[in-house]
Amino acid sequence: xxxFHRRVLRPQTLRLSGATVLxxxxxxxxxxxxxxxxxxxxxxxxxxxxxSQSRPAFSSAAPPATGSYFGSYSEETGEWEPERDHxxxxxxxxxxxxxxxxxxxxxxxxxxxxxxxxxxxxxHYYHDMEMWNKWATMEWRDGKVMLARxxxxxxxxxxxxxxxxxxxxxxxxxIENFNEARRLFNVIIAADAGKTTxxxxxxxxxxxxxxxxxxxxxARKLFIAYKKKxxxxxxxxxxxxxxxxxxxxxxxxxxxxTQATQMALCTPQVxxxxxxxxxxxxxxxxxxxxxxxxxxxxPYDKKQFMLRAMSLAKLGDVDGARDAFREYTxxxxxxxxxxNAFAQFEDGLGNHGAALKIYHTxxxxxxxxxxxxxxxxxxxxxxxxxxxLDDARETFSTGVAMVPDSAQLWHNWGILEEKHGDVDRxxxxxxxxxxxxxxxxxxxxxxxKMEAKRGNIESARVxxxxxxxxxxxxxxxxxxxxxxxxxxxxxxxxxxxxxxxxKVDKKRAATWNLRALVEMPHHPEKAxxxxxxxxxxxxxxxxxSWSILLCTYGRAHxxxxxxxxxMIAFKESxxxxxxxxxxYEYLAEFLVQIGHVDEAIKQLRLxxxxxxxxxxxxxxxxLRELEPPAAAESAEA
Numbered sequence: 001x002x003x004f005h006r007r008v009l010r011p012q013t014l015r016l017s018g019a020t021v022l023x024x025x026x027x028x029x030x031x032x033x034x035x036x037x038x039x040x041x042x043x044x045x046x047x048x049x050x051x052s053q054s055r056p057a058f059s060s061a062a063p064p065a066t067g068s069y070f071g072s073y074s075e076e077t078g079e080w081e082p083e084r085d086h087x088x089x090x091x092x093x094x095x096x097x098x099x100x101x102x103x104x105x106x107x108x109x110x111x112x113x114x115x116x117x118x119x120x121x122x123x124h125y126y127h128d129m130e131m132w133n134k135w136a137t138m139e140w141r142d143g144k145v146m147l148a149r150x151x152x153x154x155x156x157x158x159x160x161x162x163x164x165x166x167x168x169x170x171x172x173x174x175i176e177n178f179n180e181a182r183r184l185f186n187v188i189i190a191a192d193a194g195k196t197t198x199x200x201x202x203x204x205x206x207x208x209x210x211x212x213x214x215x216x217x218x219a220r221k222l223f224i225a226y227k228k229k230x231x232x233x234x235x236x237x238x239x240x241x242x243x244x245x246x247x248x249x250x251x252x253x254x255x256x257x258t259q260a261t262q263m264a265l266c267t268p269q270v271x272x273x274x275x276x277x278x279x280x281x282x283x284x285x286x287x288x289x290x291x292x293x294x295x296x297x298x299p300y301d302k303k304q305f306m307l308r309a310m311s312l313a314k315l316g317d318v319d320g321a322r323d324a325f326r327e328y329t330x331x332x333x334x335x336x337x338x339x340n341a342f343a344q345f346e347d348g349l350g351n352h353g354a355a356l357k358i359y360h361t362x363x364x365x366x367x368x369x370x371x372x373x374x375x376x377x378x379x380x381x382x383x384x385x386x387x388x389l390d391d392a393r394e395t396f397s398t399g400v401a402m403v404p405d406s407a408q409l410w411h412n413w414g415i416l417e418e419k420h421g422d423v424d425r426x427x428x429x430x431x432x433x434x435x436x437x438x439x440x441x442x443x444x445x446x447x448x449k450m451e452a453k454r455g456n457i458e459s460a461r462v463x464x465x466x467x468x469x470x471x472x473x474x475x476x477x478x479x480x481x482x483x484x485x486x487x488x489x490x491x492x493x494x495x496x497x498x499x500x501x502x503k504v505d506k507k508r509a510a511t512w513n514l515r516a517l518v519e520m521p522h523h524p525e526k527a528x529x530x531x532x533x534x535x536x537x538x539x540x541x542x543x544x545s546w547s548i549l550l551c552t553y554g555r556a557h558x559x560x561x562x563x564x565x566x567m568i569a570f571k572e573s574x575x576x577x578x579x580x581x582x583x584y585e586y587l588a589e590f591l592v593q594i595g596h597v598d599e600a601i602k603q604l605r606l607x608x609x610x611x612x613x614x615x616x617x618x619x620x621x622x623l624r625e626l627e628p629p630a631a632a633e634s635a636e637a
Contacts, residue, residue, distance in 0.1 A: 069124040079103045080130040129161035143403045162198040177439040178472040200230040214475035234265045245277040248542025268298035282579045284314040306338040334365040373399035374412045407437035441473040445480040452484040494518045509545030524559035547577035581611040
């Protein structure tokens with residue numbers, strides 16, 4: 001059934017047709033294209049102008065030869081732009097004809113921009129690598145990854161361009177094709193001989209690839225080495241601060257960001273990255289403070305308005321959040337991420353009509369927007385009990401018709417079918433995603449878990465075995481296998497998978513926690529000892545990891561009958577990370593076990609405030625089970 005996957009061993013063996021949709025980029029990856037090119041592009045254009053001066057001028061009787069044009073770096077748009085003559089004939093209600101730029105054309109009429117690249121620019125600007133870079137990146141961001149890869153490959157055969165290879169490597173890393181991304185980044189470093197910022201950006205890319213592959217220690221070593229070699233590189237400083245913060249070292253991350261904001265080349269992006277980190281970790285007030293600092297230096301930076309709106313919404317300032325969202329939409333063209341956040345904000349307040357209108361607005365301008373297609377499908381599912389599933393399917397069907405080779409969109413559709421629809425359809429869509437993006441471990445894991453839910457444990461093992469031939473993220477594959485074997489009560493197989501994952505990365509707290517959970521039902525003492533071993537390896541500054549481990553530590557003590565130490569472990573877990581829903585849930589059940597029902601109810605009420613929206617109903621049901629007996633006991637007293 002899955003034998004066809006064995007033929008897809010390397011991306012270059014795939015047919016380069018169709019399109020694969022790009023997942024939402026991480027914060028640092030999303031800024032590479034704009035940041036790593038500036039110095040190299042200006043240098044390149046200086047060389048090109050010198051070359052053009054050394055050539056004989058074209059007479060009116062002898063038009064320029066094909067491929068002799070070179071574009072220029074526009075200070076207005078911050079992007080590569082061709083000669084304005086080549087934009088004649090393109091008009092828009094939003095831009096005057098004599099002010100039309102390629103960047104505006106891509107934003108307003110991407111199909112028109114695509115025709116311009118195919119019919120005009122690739123012939124006249126054949127030797128201009130930034131033209132190819134611009135075209136490939138446009139296709140990549142529009143979800144047509146296969147086509148983008150074909151353009152990158154064609155351009156790489158004309159001549160070497162570090163900026164083009166940077167974009168290519170970034171794309172491969174973003175779609176989890178980590179082996180190819182490593183190869184491309186290493187080519188850049190070898191060609192540049194470690195002398196310019198291209199090496200710094202390639203080193204940053206390598207570090208991010210290792211981090212996303214599960215090799216945290218290797219990623220940290222790369223960050224430190226390249227930061228030492230390029231101490232004034234603002235992008236390395238920003239990325240390293242984000243890396244430490246996302247791995248639990250918030251104190252160090254804040255120190256690194258503070259240093260970065262004091263660097264001469266600091267940009268509003270640094271403040272945005274810092275605020276994004278605070279937002280991700282649940283420190284919404286701190287995020288607003290950082291954004292206000294950033295807006296002092298760049299009062300019209302649209303990215304900061306969007307994040308400020310999201311932070312205010314989390315803090316409960318509905319009017320402030322709505323004003324910030326509207327301010328953002330005034331400053332920006334249709335930004336799919338911002339509109340998605342705005343729509344989810346309105347949806348969360350119960351304004352389903354307003355959310356629907358926002359989704360339709362953004363999808364009218366960008367019909368292939370994965371995040372908005374997915375969110376719209378779930379909105380239909382929630383708001384119409386009778387026809388919601390059919391409407392959601394129709395939304396996904398329309399989306400995949402626009403971008404048929406979008407692995408992420410097929411995967412998202414599979415998730416919806418798995419949870420709310422037909423498991424056979426879910427399996428079909430997961431298989432489609434793995435076929436389109438065989439290097440993405442997350443798609444293989446979803447397919448394996450689906451097989452396990454259907455009772456096909458052996459098929460799940462085969463799927464994960466196939467995945468090891470394609471993916472470099474072995475930790476994700478092994479931990480998924482361990483979870484499947486644990487649910488199937490195959491303790492030995494689950495134990496072996498966890499042990500193999502720990503050999504890849506022995507400092508990953510989640511793997512240690514899973515290893516302890518495997519032993520918990522049969523050997524709680526061994527589970528307790530495993531957590532103690534993990535706590536010796538995990539840095540104390542990683543509060544989130546410690547919180548997760550201490551929650552399991554409390555469960556182990558409770559299973560052993562040591563209620564005093566169990567209570568201490570649960571409370572310390574909450575102190576280290578107040579927004580860990582699992583701790584509140586297990587603490588509540590522990591309190592019920594020892595007869596403290598009133599305190600358990602308090603913990604469950606707190607849980608309803610921080611748990612995911614889809615879990616609120618089950619928590620409230622548990623509250624209803626506990627509250628009547630509690631009220632009766634109080635009346636008797």
